[in-house]
Amino acid sequence: MTEPSDPSGIPVPATSPGTSRPGLPAGAVAPGRPAKPKRRPLRTGDVAITAIFTAILYILVAVYVVEALNRADSAEGSVPGAALANVLAEFAPIALAVFASVFAGLFVARRILAFWLPVVAAILVVALYSVTQQMIDSAVVSHLGG
Known part of the structure; x- marks a missing residue:
């Protein structure tokens, strides 16, 4: 069997099954629109765990902010040098909880594991509270002259 030729007389290989354009070698992909990547399935477990951890994060933030407000109103919070610790x-x-929530929502929308974001934010909130308490303690000690 002879290969078909185009009008210029150059032989063109026959089309192979599965290609949409004549003249492509077997196994070649026709140029054009790239294939859409497969979309990852929605992980309902990740969505549920992320929502639960985010709710726990907001409860933790509420407790620590109320505690910080009480601490700022007390005598130790009104010591000069404790203003930065109170604001922080x-x-x-x-701010940490809001950023974690926004990025967790974006991760869920893009179908990337997101449960770890509120967990990391909660750890940072606890660490931040410890640091601010230490800042206030050092301000009180320096104010007392010790």
Whole structure:
């Protein structure tokens, strides 16, 4: 069997099954629109665990912010040098929780594991609370002259 030729007389290989354009060798992919990547399935377990951890994060933030407000109103919070610690203890946990929630929502929408974001944010909130408590303690000690 002879190969078909185009009008210029050059032989063109026969089309193979599965290709949409004549003249492509066997196994070649026709140029054009790239194939859409397969979309990952929605992980309902990840969504549920992320929502639960985010709720726990907000409860933790609420407890620590209320504690920070009480601490700021007490005598130790009104010591000169404790203002930065009070501001950090009141506003930084809220900012961390909001950022963790936004990025967890984006991760869930893109179908990337997101449960770890509120967990990391909760760990950072606890660490931040410890740091601000240490800042206030050192301000009180330095104010007392010790």
